[in-house]
Amino acid sequence: xxxxxxxxxxxxxxxxxxxxxxxxxxxxxxxxxxxxxxxxxxxxxxxxxxxxxxxxxxxxxxxxxxxxxxxxxxxxxxxxxxxxxxxxxxxxxxxxxxxxxxxxxxxxxxxxxxxxxxxxxxxxxxxxxxxxxxxxxx
Amino acid sequence: xxxxxxxxxxxxxxxxxxxxxxxxxxxxxxxxxxxxxxxxxxxxxxxxxxxxxxxxxxxxxxxxxxxxxxxxxxxxxxxxxxxxxxxxxxxxxxxxxxxxxxxxxxxxxxxxxxxxxxxxxxxxxxxxxxxxxxxxxx
Amino acid sequence: xxxxxxxxxxxxxxxxxxxxxxxxxxxxxxxxxxxxxxxxxxxxxxxxxxxxxxxxxxxxxxxxxxxxxxxxxxxxxxxxxxxxxxxxxxxxxxxxxxxxxxxxxxxxxxxxxxxxxxxxxxxxxxxxxxxxxxxxxx
Amino acid sequence: xxxxxxxxxxxxxxxxxxxxxxxxxxxxxxxxxxxxxxxxxxxxxxxxxxxxxxxxxxxxxxxxxxxxxxxxxxxxxxxxxxxxxxxxxxxxxxxxxxxxxxxxxxxxxxxxxxxxxxxxxxxxxxxxxxxxxxxxxx
Numbered sequence: 253x254x255x256x257x258x259x260x261x262x263x264x265x266x267x268x269x270x271x272x273x274x275x276x277x278x279x280x281x282x283x284x285x286x287x288x289x290x291x292x293x294x295x296x297x298x299x300x301x302x303x304x305x306x307x308x309x310x311x312x313x314x315x316x317x318x319x320x321x322x323x324x325x326x327x328x329x330x331x332x333x334x335x336x337x338x339x340x341x342x343x344x345x346x347x348x349x350x351x352x353x354x355x356x357x358x359x360x361x362x363x364x365x366x367x368x369x370x371x372x373x374x375x376x377x378x379x380x381x382x383x384x385x386x387x388x389x390x
Numbered sequence: 391x392x393x394x395x396x397x398x399x400x401x402x403x404x405x406x407x408x409x410x411x412x413x414x415x416x417x418x419x420x421x422x423x424x425x426x427x428x429x430x431x432x433x434x435x436x437x438x439x440x441x442x443x444x445x446x447x448x449x450x451x452x453x454x455x456x457x458x459x460x461x462x463x464x465x466x467x468x469x470x471x472x473x474x475x476x477x478x479x480x481x482x483x484x485x486x487x488x489x490x491x492x493x494x495x496x497x498x499x500x501x502x503x504x505x506x507x508x509x510x511x512x513x514x515x516x517x518x519x520x521x522x523x524x525x526x527x528x
Numbered sequence: 529x530x531x532x533x534x535x536x537x538x539x540x541x542x543x544x545x546x547x548x549x550x551x552x553x554x555x556x557x558x559x560x561x562x563x564x565x566x567x568x569x570x571x572x573x574x575x576x577x578x579x580x581x582x583x584x585x586x587x588x589x590x591x592x593x594x595x596x597x598x599x600x601x602x603x604x605x606x607x608x609x610x611x612x613x614x615x616x617x618x619x620x621x622x623x624x625x626x627x628x629x630x631x632x633x634x635x636x637x638x639x640x641x642x643x644x645x646x647x648x649x650x651x652x653x654x655x656x657x658x659x660x661x662x663x664x665x666x
Numbered sequence: 667x668x669x670x671x672x673x674x675x676x677x678x679x680x681x682x683x684x685x686x687x688x689x690x691x692x693x694x695x696x697x698x699x700x701x702x703x704x705x706x707x708x709x710x711x712x713x714x715x716x717x718x719x720x721x722x723x724x725x726x727x728x729x730x731x732x733x734x735x736x737x738x739x740x741x742x743x744x745x746x747x748x749x750x751x752x753x754x755x756x757x758x759x760x761x762x763x764x765x766x767x768x769x770x771x772x773x774x775x776x777x778x779x780x781x782x783x784x785x786x787x788x789x790x791x792x793x794x795x796x797x798x799x800x801x802x803x804x
Contacts (some may be wrong), residue, residue, distance in 0.1 A: 272444040274412070275432035296412035297751065305409040306450025307455070314444045331444045332636060333408075333657055334429075334611065335473035335749055337776055339769045355753045355789055359635075360608060360659060362751055362791075377768055377776075381609055381657065381751065383636060385527045471747065471795055473611055475638055477631045492653060493615045494726060495774075498746060498797060500613055500653075504557065515630060515638075517611065519747055519795065521774060540716040547721060550688070550710035568672045577801075581685040582728045582745045588722025594720070612748035640745035663715075 254385045255285055258280025261389060262323045263285075264368070274350055275311065279319060287319035287351040287365075293344050303341040309367055312349035313378035316365035321382050328387040329361060334380030341379075346370040392424055396461045399527060400425075404457065413449065417457060420488070425457035426504075427487040441479040442513075448474045449506055450487035451516035454503035458489025459520050466525040467499060472518030484508040497522055531561055534599045538563075539666060542595065551587065555595060558626070563595030563641075565625040579617040582652075586612045588625035589654035592641035596627025597658050604663040605637055609647055609655030622646040635660055667669060673738045675803060676701075680733065689725065693733060701733035701765040701779075707758050715779055717755040718789075722743035723781055724750045726763035730779035734765025734794050748790040748794030760784040773798055 253261075261280040266272055266279040275297065276376055278290045291297070299305040312336050321327050347367055354362035364379035397419040404410055404417040414437065416428045420453075427450055429435070437443040452472050460467050485505055492500035504519035529537075535557040542555040551573065565588055567573070575581040590610050598605050599662045612626055623643055630638035640655035667675075673695040680686055680693040689711065692704045703726055705711070713719040728748050736743050761781055768776035778793035 265438040267438075269444060270434045270436045272438075296408045298408045300403040300405075300407040300410075301466065305407070305449070306452045306472065307445065308407060308446035308453060310472070310474070311443070311445025314448060316410040318444070328439065331476050333473065334444065334448070335471065335510050335611070336448070337471040337477075337768065337793075339771075341468075346523040354751065355788070357753075362753065374769070379751070381705065382441070383659075473632065473749070475655075477633075477638065492613065493650070495615075500615065512631075517613075521797075531685060545719070546710045546712050546713040547719040548714075571772075572684045574684050576679040576681075576683040576686075577742065580734070581683070581725070582748065583721065583725025586724035586728060586748070586750070587719070590720045590724065604715065606755075607752050609749065609751040610720065610724070611747065613747040614745050617744075623711070 258323050259285065264320055265389065266319065269317065275308070277315065281323065285323055287316045287323070288338040289316045289349040290346065292346050302342050304339055304347070306336070309338060309376040312347060312367050313365040313376065314348035316351040317380040318382065320353060320365070321356065321361040321363040324356050325384055328385045328386050329382040332381040332383050334378060335389060336376060336378035338376050340373065340375045342369055342375045347354070347375065354379065397423065400457055400461045403527065413446065414428050414451065419461065423461055425454045425461070425489040427454045428484065430480050430484050441481050442485070444474070444476055445515040447476060449521070450505050451486060451503040451514065452518060454487035454489040455501040455518040456520065457514070458491060458503070459494065459499040459501040460492050463522055466523045466527065467520040468523050470519040470521050472516060474514060474516035478513045480507055480509065482515045485513065492517065529602070539598050541665065549650040550647040551584070551617065553591065554564040557599065561599055563592045563599070565592045567615050568622050571618050579619050580591050580623070582612070582614055583617055586615055588623060588643050589652065590656060592625035592627040593639040593654070593656040594658065596629060596641070597632065597637040597639040601607065601660055604661050604665065605658040606661050608657040608659050610654060612652060614653035616649065616651045618651045620643055623651065630655065667740070673699065676733055677736050679803065689722070691726070691729060695737065699737055701730045701737070703730045703763040705761050707760050717757050718761070720750070720752055723752060724792070726761060726781050727779040727790065728794060729795040730763035730765040731777040731792070732796065733771065734767060734779070735775040735777040738770050740796055742799050742803065743796040743802040744799050746797050747796040748792060750790060750792035752790050754787065754789045756783055756789045761789065768793065
């Protein structure tokens with residue numbers, strides 16, 4: 253399977269993810285096949301004090317790291333764990349998360365992700381570990 | 391401020407969190423003043439293979455840990471970092487996250503949370519670290 | 529293999545770990561087959577300001593979590609990742625780390641550990657994720 | 667205080683850390699003021715199966731991240747939490763950990779670190795969060 257075909261399969265999968273649509277996330281792959289996950293600010297992303305909820309940062313990081321790793325495998329990868337460091341609050345700003353491969357193993361993969369505002373300000377970083385399963389995409 | 395008054399202030403704050411409403415989360419405090427965050431399953435919580443998205447588990451854990459710690463402080467606490475371990479997938483099941491205090495310091499707090507299905511099956515665990523700020527709830 | 533035989537195999541393995549001897553760690557299993565790792569304070573465990581080095585807490589947590597999980601498997605488990613939260617400094621005090629199973633899966637295991645001073649004060653918590661390999665103990 | 671003076675203060679502090687001597691760690695700062703922590707392989711660094719113990723990786727990452735952040739502050743920074751991902755085992759190889767700033771805040775700092783073998787193979791990554799205290803180095 254070519255990198256382009258893999259990326260297409262991943263964007264198809266993303267297009268079927270209800271949470272992505274519910275939150276307004278978008279996905280593309282950059283020239284290095286890293287997942288770039290965007291989200292336009294919407295009031296429903298905020299916590300009670302009017303800033304973007306930590307769960308949104310976690311979702312962006314999980315998603316960008318997952319797709320950055322998953323595009324390199326023929327079968328489903330399952331998230332084992334992930335962590336998030338919130339560096340700066342974001343208020344009313346569009347956000348972009350970009351993944352980065354840490355390791356692509358036969359059984360386990362690891363990828364990081366960073367979240368920046370549309371203006372380029374770094375707001376959160378994190379990463380995940382993923383187990384390579386035998387589940388086909390079908 | 392009495393524990394009951396603190397809990398009321400927290401549930402008021404939760405009621406003003408747009409993401410909580412957007413995902414369908416509810417909050418109550420148990421007899422030990424631990425936050426119990428519920429979420430009824432809805433299709434929009436799922437990823438592309440029809441199971442609950444990792445970002446939802448992260449949001450539940452962040453929320454339960456945050457409120458479990460925050461109820462003990464007079465001022466806003468800010469999430470520094472948090473991590474999530476996904477133990478079992480969940481499919482179409484209502485979920486409940488319960489927080490647990492790890493440490494309540496003067497400047498930093500730490501709390502864990504676990505997520506179980508309505509049937510009691512443990513699906514995810516995690517925890518967060520929070521910085522105590524001087525920001526009043528006003 | 530009986531639980532006692534498994535525990536014996538683990539304590540034999542621990543007895544062959546040079547780092548354990550170099551730091552002065554001891555291992556036993558409690559009645560629930562949880563690993564209990566002790567360390568007598570020694571000046572060489574400290575950082576430059578005279579408190580126990582964070583790396584020692586990490587080593588205690590990794591070791592207690594690893595053995596608590598490993599005793600349940602016939603083959604070697606490999607540490608995927610682990611994290612540590614340092615709650616209180618320790619100065620000149622003996623320490624005890626106790627593990628706790630989070631999940632024992634076919635391919636992945638997870639365990640937590642907490643570190644207390646001999647007097648019972650909680651100083652650090654953490655946990656690890658472990659991949660079950662096919663490597664026999666031989 | 668000049669960057670050189672800060673680096674000197676840090677290497678002095680490192681020189682007084684008993685654990686650093688006990689494990690055989692060395693510290694220098696590179697041209698970007700990132701901490702570079704080396705460790706020559708010694709049998710006492712291994713676990714029971716003859717590879718470098720996870721606690722050693724954690725100690726290297728904690729140390730490299732801590733010094734990379736600490737050199738930018740006038741007062742002591744206290745480790746809040748850190749995490750480690752073990753990517754590949756190391757056997758009988760010298761190791762080098764290099765830190766990288768993630769964020770230098772007024773109250774909290776974050777730094778990452780990676781561990782490579784002398785031959786350049788990436789074996790572990792991780793990072794920490796540090797609280798800026800008012801404690802002077804004296």
